[in-house]
Amino acid sequence: MGKSNLTEFGLGGTAACCAGFFTNPLEVVKTRLQLQGELMKRGHYTVHYRNSFHAFYTIGKTDGIFALQKGLVPALWYQMFMNGVRLGSYQVLANVGFTVDENGSVKWGASVIAGAFSGCLGAAVGSPFYMVKTHLQARANQAIAVGTQHPHDSMVKGFTLIFKEHGVTGLWRGTTAAVSRVMVGSAAQLSTFSTAKEYIVSLKLFPVNSVFNSLLASILGGFVVVACMTPFDVVSTRMYNQPVDLSGKGTMYRNVPNCFAQIFKKEGVWGFYKGVGASLFRLVPHTVLSLVFWDQLRILYGKLTSDS
Template sequence: MPGRPHEEMLLGGLAAVGAGFFTNPLEVVKTRMQLQGELKARGHYAVHYRNSLHAIYTIFKSDGIIRLQSGLVPALWYQLFMNGMRLGSYQIMTNLGLLNGSDGKVSFLKSILGGASAGCVGAIVGSPFYMVKTQLQSRSASSIAVGYQHGHGSMVEGFTGILKEHGIGGLWRGVTGAMLRVMIGSAAQLTTFSTAKEYILSLKVFNDTSILIPFCSSIVSGIVLTVFMTPPDVMCTRLYNQGVDANGKGLYYKNLLDCGIKIMKKEGPWGFYKGWGPSFLRIAPHSVLSLMFWDQLRKTYENLYHKHIEIDIPDSVKSSE
């Protein structure tokens, strides 16, 4: 039984929050590695983070273990708002049959368009939280610092400081990068998840209610997501973390296009795949966990809904059936 719009959004948001708590340390590592050597050619900057494991060790040694959960609060709020809107909107389109073809099965093209549009809405809503999250995660001891270092030490400080200096519009600086990132990622993730899930169901290898169905579908989705999402993810991180002048203009990049051109010119194609390792290590489990939580939360909701309906049916009605 499909839920109402606000219920679908809440279920989607809660699923992403659950996944975000476990994967945030990898998000911190990914952010630092994406900012390392910003606008510098390979071999012309200090490499503080050689790989994911080395980055975890370095952060633990220099910043302390608590910094591996930097930006956790805005990260979870971002997951709730962004994925609540994204997954909820996508499920509403699914419930209404907007993603099905004339044969009643999931349409690949419609799924791409539906996932992209749902992701765009989610990115706009969650943008302020993502920006503050990124800035908190990049903040570190001077000996291992990468990227622009912002002064705020909490989500509240970040919001109040940005509002005071640049007004409410400052909270949506870099939103174009977020929209591209989530549109591409959402289209890739939700399309492959829905398609893979339907295909696995058709194979009849597992029981229709088996948790292995969303698990396997999520793995496929996570791999595809990593490949397509990393380049816009790097640009998004750069746009959000850059410093700004007195007029709120970026110190490094004018806009999304300018960011892409400068990365290509200064860092080459590999610059778009900085942090690919932790990105995969983070995206894959996050995708698996969020989609599995989402799938299971919806099943739990539907079971509770049906039980509630059954309890509320009067005896007189039951006897007449």
């Protein structure tokens, strides 16, 4: 792989980490809301978190303000690996002309395929970090605990315990859920962002390299991602956080289709949109920050290399 392609992976991962630091508290809130009332009908479980704002208040009051940054270390590593591979491979495909025609215009269909493919790669690589991140973010004071409570309280302890009990394959448990989640989200996000940015630039509202072109396009991308990805996000959180037996298999959900079926049967359609408010508050700013950082880092890198 050439140096320019390696650079694309590095720029993508760095941009995602910058965004992840600011949006991790929203990820904690989203995870708690998605696990609350797991496989129970509305009205049949204790509501610890009424909505996103109440979740912020409750977590800060009960577990302390720093609890809102639980899972930050694996979250940043996940962003580096997952989005480094995802954004990097997408840009590599763009660089070789897969997503653009001979005139440099974005090919929407090819962009969707490239986004889905790069999302699959990123999700598979970053899966162990996402699992441990989910475990740590779900861990709470018993008074407000939701979902399965895993014993580890750090990324290193999490990896060590999982590897000791279930081997290397245990670290990739739940990857199928992560792949479907990121594949849908990435295809929606990157195709929308690329197409929207091209259109916004064509309107000449701002200079070609203005950050506002990236900002407006990424906001559109964020809303599309929330609409498409939330059900897959809920399933992914449930698959990763469920308890496992001695063989390392989940005891609540056999696989992704079974998880979808159980949620629909016991929680209804609403179950797939638990935490949608937190997802919106988290995904839109995360998408905006990730794509703006990514776009601007690429522009900055281009300027630095052209001047040297």
